[in-house]
Amino acid sequence: xxxxxxxxxxxxxxxxxxxxxxxxxxxxxxxxxxxxxxxxxxxxxxxxxxxxxxxxxxxxxxxxxxxxxxxxxxxxxxxxxxxxxxxxxxxxxxxxxxxxxxxxxxxxxxxxxxxxxxxxxxxxxxxxxxxxxxxxxxxxxxxxxxxxxxxxxxxxxxxxxxxxxxxxxxxxxxxxxxxxxxxxxxxxxxxxxxxxxxxxxxxxxxxxxxxxxxxxxxxxxxxxxxxxxxxxxxxxxxxxxxxxxxxxxxxxxxxxxxxxxxxxxxxxxxxxxxxxxxxxxxxxxxxxxxxxxxxxxxxxxxxxxxxxxxxxxxxxxxxxx
Numbered sequence: 001x002x003x004x005x006x007x008x009x010x011x012x013x014x015x016x017x018x019x020x021x022x023x024x025x026x027x028x029x030x031x032x033x034x035x036x037x038x039x040x041x042x043x044x045x046x047x048x049x050x051x052x053x054x055x056x057x058x059x060x061x062x063x064x065x066x067x068x069x070x071x072x073x074x075x076x077x078x079x080x081x082x083x084x085x086x087x088x089x090x091x092x093x094x095x096x097x098x099x100x101x102x103x104x105x106x107x108x109x110x111x112x113x114x115x116x117x118x119x120x121x122x123x124x125x126x127x128x129x130x131x132x133x134x135x136x137x138x139x140x141x142x143x144x145x146x147x148x149x150x151x152x153x154x155x156x157x158x159x160x161x162x163x164x165x166x167x168x169x170x171x172x173x174x175x176x177x178x179x180x181x182x183x184x185x186x187x188x189x190x191x192x193x194x195x196x197x198x199x200x201x202x203x204x205x206x207x208x209x210x211x212x213x214x215x216x217x218x219x220x221x222x223x224x225x226x227x228x229x230x231x232x233x234x235x236x237x238x239x240x241x242x243x244x245x246x247x248x249x250x251x252x253x254x255x256x257x258x259x260x261x262x263x264x265x266x267x268x269x270x271x272x273x274x275x276x277x278x279x280x281x282x283x284x285x286x287x288x289x290x291x292x293x294x295x296x297x298x299x300x301x302x303x304x305x306x307x308x309x310x311x312x313x314x315x316x317x318x319x320x321x
Contacts (some may be wrong), residue, residue: 008274009046015273015280019307019315027280029257029273031321033288034203036211036266042291043200044321050182050196051272054254055083057194058141059221060177060205064170065144066217069151071100072144077224078231079140081252085234086115086135093231094134097143101150108133109160110142110190117234138190140231145170145192162193171195177205177218189255202260203270210250210262225250238282238302245298249289253281261285267292279305280317287319 008030017025032040032047040047059081066072072080075093084090098104113136115121124135133139142159149159149166158164162185174195175181184196197205212219225232226243232252233240242251242261253259257273259281269288271281283303290296296303307315 008049008051008272011045011274013320014044014271014284015317015319017307017315017317019309021315024307024315026320027257027273027275027277029271029275030199031269031271031284031288032200032203033269033291034200034207034267035292036207038204038207040200041267042288042321047200047270048198050184051199051202051258052184052186052194052196052256053202053260054188054194054256054258055138056202056252056254056258056260056270057174057197058082058138058254059209059225059250059252060174061141061170061192062144062221063177063209063217064173065148065166066220067173068148068166068169070144070148071151072097072147072220072224074224075228075231076144077221078228080144081221081225082140082232082239083137083237083253084140084231085117085120085237086113086137087117087120087234090140090231090234091134094139094143097140097147101143101147101156103146103150103156105132105134107146107156108136108139108142110136110138112136116237136190138188138192141192142190160191160193167193173217174205177208178202179204199270199272202258203262203268206250206252206260206262206270207266207268210264210268211266222250225252241302242282242286242299246289246294246296249294251282251285253278257281259285261289263289263292263294267294280319283317284319284321287321291321 178201
């Protein structure tokens with residue numbers, strides 16, 4: 001255990017990187033697993049410490065967009081809650097959301113980027129197409145926020161303003177779902193307002209999403225994530241793979257080593273790696289689900305990542321929970 005990390009309290013070792021039997025690196029952080037009643041089944045470190053959830057907050061922000069009036073269904077709700085890999089099918093849904101708002105791609109306030117999906121990225125480079133906001137992994141969230149702003153009857157140019165009616169609605173919904181109000185407000189990498197929250201509150205919010213009635217905004221978001229996991233991530237994306245292999249699970253990772261998952265019965269887990277490296281987060285979250293009694297066998301190959309030497313495996317990155 002490392003005691004008294006500024007802003008995070010006590011943190012513990014979560015994973016190690018082993019090369020030819022030698023422990024080369026260690027990841028420390030916070031991890032929590034909750035039962036359906038919100039009781040901690042497992043807690044590593046100060047799990048009530050405030051963290052920035054980064055893109056793990058997208059499903060919660062999507063709930064806020066629906067409450068604000070955005071008609072998000074099916075792939076549209078999934079991409080609003082996701083970090084897509086910039087494939088053509090993803091762009092088509094983002095364009096559909098923008099069109100529903102009477103807008104075009106110029107309204108997007110996220111930075112330009114190239115697709116994370118390698119075949120798409122290489123194709124666009126070969127075609128001489130420059131990075132664009134619509135290919136950025138957060139463009140689905142931005143398009144949903146624009147649609148919600150228009151639905152409220154407000155100027156779409158204001159959608160990133162933390163004091164706008166939309167962002168106030170999103171804040172209210174996130175505080176409701178996390179059962180917390182930290183007063184921590186920052187700006188995410190894509191430019192949207194980002195609330196800090198206790199790691200335990202993040203897990204609790206995912207539990208509420210996973211168990212919500214299909215008629216509620218949070219139930220609509222969870223159903224879309226389950227039905228269309230390829231819009232939460234994309235080809236080969238670990239969030240997508242987890243939801244494909246473990247039907248009923250909802251999973252969403254974010255930058256700087258954050259991830260949360262939840263089961264249909266309300267068990268939920270959340271992780272924050274304090275060095276910000278996300279390479280072990282999926283394996284850590286799955287390990288926590290296993291501690292909740294979930295059969296994670298179909299995703300067993302995601303529990304350890306190979307460490308390569310000369311192009312062949314010589315070790316692994318593995319949880320030490």
